[in-house]
Amino acid sequence: MQIHPAASRFPDLSQPRCRRVLIVTPHFAPTNAPDGQRVRTALPYLREFGWEAHVLSVQPDQVEHCQDPALSQTLPPDVPVTRVSALPTRYTRPMGLGNLGLRCLPFMQREGDRLLSTQAFDLVFFSTTIFPVMALGDRWQRRFHIPYVLDFQDPWRSNYRHSSTPPGGRFKYAIVQAMAHLLEPRAMQRVQEVISVSPAYPQVLQRRYPWLRPEQFTVLPFGAPEADFEQLPHMQVRQQVFDPHDGHRHWVYVGRGGADMATALRALFGAIRLHRDRDPDCWRSIRLHFVGTSYAPGNLAAKSVEAIAQAYQLADLVTEHPHRIPYFEAQQVLVDSDAILVIGSDDPSYTASKLYPCVLARKPLLAVFHHQSSVVEILRQCQAGRVATFDRPAAQTNLIHQLTFHLDWLLSLPKGYQPPTNWAAFQPYTAHAMTQQLCQVFDRSLLSSRS
Numbered sequence: 001m002q003i004h005p006a007a008s009r010f011p012d013l014s015q016p017r018c019r020r021v022l023i024v025t026p027h028f029a030p031t032n033a034p035d036g037q038r039v040r041t042a043l044p045y046l047r048e049f050g051w052e053a054h055v056l057s058v059q060p061d062q063v064e065h066c067q068d069p070a071l072s073q074t075l076p077p078d079v080p081v082t083r084v085s086a087l088p089t090r091y092t093r094p095m096g097l098g099n100l101g102l103r104c105l106p107f108m109q110r111e112g113d114r115l116l117s118t119q120a121f122d123l124v125f126f127s128t129t130i131f132p133v134m135a136l137g138d139r140w141q142r143r144f145h146i147p148y149v150l151d152f153q154d155p156w157r158s159n160y161r162h163s164s165t166p167p168g169g170r171f172k173y174a175i176v177q178a179m180a181h182l183l184e185p186r187a188m189q190r191v192q193e194v195i196s197v198s199p200a201y202p203q204v205l206q207r208r209y210p211w212l213r214p215e216q217f218t219v220l221p222f223g224a225p226e227a228d229f230e231q232l233p234h235m236q237v238r239q240q241v242f243d244p245h246d247g248h249r250h251w252v253y254v255g256r257g258g259a260d261m262a263t264a265l266r267a268l269f270g271a272i273r274l275h276r277d278r279d280p281d282c283w284r285s286i287r288l289h290f291v292g293t294s295y296a297p298g299n300l301a302a303k304s305v306e307a308i309a310q311a312y313q314l315a316d317l318v319t320e321h322p323h324r325i326p327y328f329e330a331q332q333v334l335v336d337s338d339a340i341l342v343i344g345s346d347d348p349s350y351t352a353s354k355l356y357p358c359v360l361a362r363k364p365l366l367a368v369f370h371h372q373s374s375v376v377e378i379l380r381q382c383q384a385g386r387v388a389t390f391d392r393p394a395a396q397t398n399l400i401h402q403l404t405f406h407l408d409w410l411l412s413l414p415k416g417y418q419p420p421t422n423w424a425a426f427q428p429y430t431a432h433a434m435t436q437q438l439c440q441v442f443d444r445s446l447l448s449s450r451s
Contacts, residue, residue, distance in 0.1 A: 023127060043075060062103070086107060131156045134184075137150065148192060250336070253343055268403055382422050
């Protein structure tokens with residue numbers, strides 16, 4: 001199935017007024033959660049492309065995620081935000097119910113009903129991985145005749161294929177997937193458009209729901225947060241992961257870990273071990289930091305990288321910080337580093353929006369990805385770094401050979417080196433450009449709903 005480029009197939013609707021969109025995103029600033037980033041980075045540009053937003057979210061104190069008050073400083077002051085409560089986890093967790101989507105669903109429904117019945121909206125946009133709230137789109141379309149758009153940043157229904165225990169444990173995972181089998185068909189019943197960060201999701205959804213048409217899907221990655229890096233020098237953020245002035249060369253990876261990244265990590269550590277055995281002196285000053293590798297809060301955050309490093313006898317070089325840190329502190333980690341590592345998944349559809357901040361940090365960059373990932377082509381177009389690729393988890397020898405070559409390059413660079421990034425080629429991936437495409441999806445949704 002071919003997914004048409006978003007920018008080439010949407011009409012430009014000229015309206016005498018800005019159209020209004022109700023954006024449903026339970027994780028919203030100051031909550032530091034990955035699925036809130038599309039909305040946050042799009043808000044400053046929506047009016048430019050003919051849309052005004054009203055955000056419907058959950059109170060930050062009801063969300064089990066890291067909070068970063070600095071994120072709120074990036075929001076346009078004229079965008080209204082309505083926040084709802086959620087059932088407290090101290091009451092629901094003893095019953096095995098910690099899922100934010102189920103805890104906030106009745107409050108989201110009640111407040112959404114009120115907003116849609118008392119204010120004029122043209123569209124509802126769900127941008128979240130708190131999937132149960134997406135089922136409200138069908139209710140509101142039937143009740144208020146307002147079209148809705150769904151943003152799939154991850155699969156909702158899935159089959160965990162790894163031998164290890166699934167996230168949250170098998171019992172919790174089974175409950176979550178049972179709810180997904182119940183609610184996802186309802187959400188897809190009357191959806192007007194579907195946005196996906198991966199080209200694989202539209203194919204799965206069309207097989208699952210044959211009434212959906214190819215033209216209803218748009219593949220749209222997250223946009224690069226260029227405004228965040230423009231503000232960062234003025235925010236006086238200090239990161240606590242390492243001291244950039246301690247005489248060492250600090251290489252960093254910021255992002256999640258997991259079993260699906262073991263292929264890339266084993267190859268990276270295998271190449272480092274071979275290189276270090278050959279030339280130990282050049283590794284004496286190198287330190288590797290893996291930051292925010294677990295989404296689990298507090299004591300539930302588990303390390304997934306250090307054990308692999310220890311197997312390759314690199315424990316003295318590698319430090320893992322599994323807890324997520326505030327958003328702007330994570331960006332400062334990238335800026336303070338001497339080199340950035342970007343680790344990819346075994347999944348060829350893995351897009352890794354975390355690539356864009358790494359490019360904007362203007363540091364030497366080494367990525368390890370499946371050769372079909374969009375990251376590979378983006379890096380090559382923008383000339384922002386180097387990438388080693390693999391086509392199957394078993395192909396370790398060739399991958400280690402590639403990485404050894406790239407490690408020679410990385411170790412040879414002088415301190416303070418900036419890559420010769422082609423910023424013109426990078427421009428289509430910025431938040432401004434992606435928001436323009438997002439608004440074209442909104443425009444098309446209105447046009448198709450009227451017809």
